[in-house]
Amino acid sequence: MASIRIERAHRFNLKEARHAVTHLAEKLAERFDIDWNWHRNTLKFQRSGVSGCIEVQRGSSPSMSNWAS
Helix, strand or coil, X not given: CCEEEEEXXXXXXXXXXXXXXXXXXXXXXXXXXXEEEEECCEEEXXXXXEEEEEXXXXXXXXXXXXXXX
């Protein structure tokens, strides 16, 4: 199982960061037919062969991980 971890610094407050990540999830869903949902401040996504999450934190770096199955 492959694992990828990406961290990116940002200056957004929590509401803005969640909005940006939601927009990303919507685009990924359109393009790759993924399912996604929020669990607190973590967006979880999945489809056949891949699953992962994006954890959002205020004014720091969200951390994104995904795992191919």
